[in-house]
Amino acid sequence: MAVISKLNYKGQDITKYNNATISNINFNGGDYHFAKPNESIRSCENAVEEPIIDLKVSGNSVQGKLPSEYQEVEYIESTGTQYINVGYIPKIDDVYKLKFSFTRITGNQVVFGSRTSGTYLDSLNQVYLNKSMAVTLENHALFFSGTTQQDLFLTEVNKIYELELSANSGNFNNTSSQPLYLFCFNTLGSSSVYSFIKLYKFEITNNNTVIRNLTPCYRKTDNVAGMYDLVEQKFYENNGTGTFIKGDNSPTPETPIEVESVGEYDETTGKYKVSIKVNDTTTNIYLNEPLRKIGDYADYIDYKNKKVVRTIKEKLLSRSDKLSIIGRGVVFTESVDIIKPSTTMDLPLILCSHYNKTEWALTMPNNGTKDGVSINSSANFIGFYDDVYANSLETFKTFLDNNNLKLYYVLTTPVEETIDIEEISTGKGTNVFDTDTSIKASEIKINYWKQI
Numbered sequence: 001m002a003v004i005s006k007l008n009y010k011g012q013d014i015t016k017y018n019n020a021t022i023s024n025i026n027f028n029g030g031d032y033h034f035a036k037p038n039e040s041i042r043s044c045e046n047a048v049e050e051p052i053i054d055l056k057v058s059g060n061s062v063q064g065k066l067p068s069e070y071q072e073v074e075y076i077e078s079t080g081t082q083y084i085n086v087g088y089i090p091k092i093d094d095v096y097k098l099k100f101s102f103t104r105i106t107g108n109q110v111v112f113g114s115r116t117s118g119t120y121l122d123s124l125n126q127v128y129l130n131k132s133m134a135v136t137l138e139n140h141a142l143f144f145s146g147t148t149q150q151d152l153f154l155t156e157v158n159k160i161y162e163l164e165l166s167a168n169s170g171n172f173n174n175t176s177s178q179p180l181y182l183f184c185f186n187t188l189g190s191s192s193v194y195s196f197i198k199l200y201k202f203e204i205t206n207n208n209t210v211i212r213n214l215t216p217c218y219r220k221t222d223n224v225a226g227m228y229d230l231v232e233q234k235f236y237e238n239n240g241t242g243t244f245i246k247g248d249n250s251p252t253p254e255t256p257i258e259v260e261s262v263g264e265y266d267e268t269t270g271k272y273k274v275s276i277k278v279n280d281t282t283t284n285i286y287l288n289e290p291l292r293k294i295g296d297y298a299d300y301i302d303y304k305n306k307k308v309v310r311t312i313k314e315k316l317l318s319r320s321d322k323l324s325i326i327g328r329g330v331v332f333t334e335s336v337d338i339i340k341p342s343t344t345m346d347l348p349l350i351l352c353s354h355y356n357k358t359e360w361a362l363t364m365p366n367n368g369t370k371d372g373v374s375i376n377s378s379a380n381f382i383g384f385y386d387d388v389y390a391n392s393l394e395t396f397k398t399f400l401d402n403n404n405l406k407l408y409y410v411l412t413t414p415v416e417e418t419i420d421i422e423e424i425s426t427g428k429g430t431n432v433f434d435t436d437t438s439i440k441a442s443e444i445k446i447n448y449w450k451q452i
Helices: 393-402
Strands: 024-027 030-033 043-046 052-058 061-063 070-072 094-102 109-115 126-132 141-144 161-166 185-187 190-192 197-206 209-219 224-229 234-237 259-261 264-266 271-278 281-287 300-302 307-316 323-326 329-332 350-352 372-375 382-385 406-418 429-435 443-448
Touching: 052 271, 094 109, 109 197, 209 234, 323 393, 350 372, 429 443
Parallel strands: 109 185
Antiparallel strands: 024 030, 030 043, 043 429, 052 300, 052 443, 061 259, 070 209, 094 161, 094 197, 109 126, 126 141, 185 190, 197 209, 209 224, 224 234, 264 271, 271 281, 271 429, 300 307, 307 406, 323 329, 329 382, 350 406, 372 382
């Protein structure tokens, strides 16, 4: 390899370090990639195996358990023309777990169903959950088909019901040969008897094996709502006409959504493992907490200085914390090192497992301010607003006793921790950098040295 003191290319000094604006240069048959310092890049070309001199891996945070292409929502709602074919033929020993509510009570409505025959209460070849207005079937009754109907008497509109149904709960003795449909019947491949419901979750198990675990969501690229199956890792969209109405994608006290970040918990070390993958070689970095991100602020690994820089703080709130009733909500009044909104009407840089972020408001209404969690723009206070759990101090403390309410907010002053990091080398040719974690890093920046 030739050794020179200085190399100039198109007016740029590209000696030793990758501070050029060009993408690559060929020298003596070797292809050398030069990136701008701290350029956001996940791959590079390398003519020889050399260690990187700097690497920045930035955190990421998501609420929900779905791939980043999908956004989890509280429910999807049918309006009488939509349905989903879940692609599974029922078995006699299946167990069905679901959470749903009716948006209206009118006529027959099938929540889910599959049948070979077309007669209600036929003991053979059908599995379904139905709401009927027929007097002979008990007004507003829900039942599982079989030789004996099961009248559950779930009669209220907009009330959320959670059911677990099996052969024992319906006394049926056979199943259909048709795949199960959600929101209607499948009779020999034809959809009918549509329902008007909000579906919050749907799960099928058989002999303790989960067959389908469906979560309401929408696809971010085109805003199409449907159900994502965590077992198959597959998105099921509407097979009918029209579109599903999608619920809110924010957490509520009744339907919390955990915040997940970059790093897998390792039971052996009690730390969070961030795996840096270069081609087929993986280097593990162990941290006390995962790498988080809110807005444009992210925790990150500083490879060169062997540090992790924390910009996001996690706080598990409990009744022993400094809490007060101020205005229409409960306020966490302990002064914290936190970035505050510019005005009371700005959304805060905050995440919470049980509340959506909202504007700060001591009274209602305040220019349309909704329930949620917020940050005072003038004081370092965090407020919680809702009329059920935050309407009194003791009610909120009892709620905290029974729920792991976690807050995540941006620190005014980042905190640095020293960590152990092994040397990460590149290989000849193309090098692809990534984090081998369930939540991918939001950004990877590479700096690596070249002696020409």
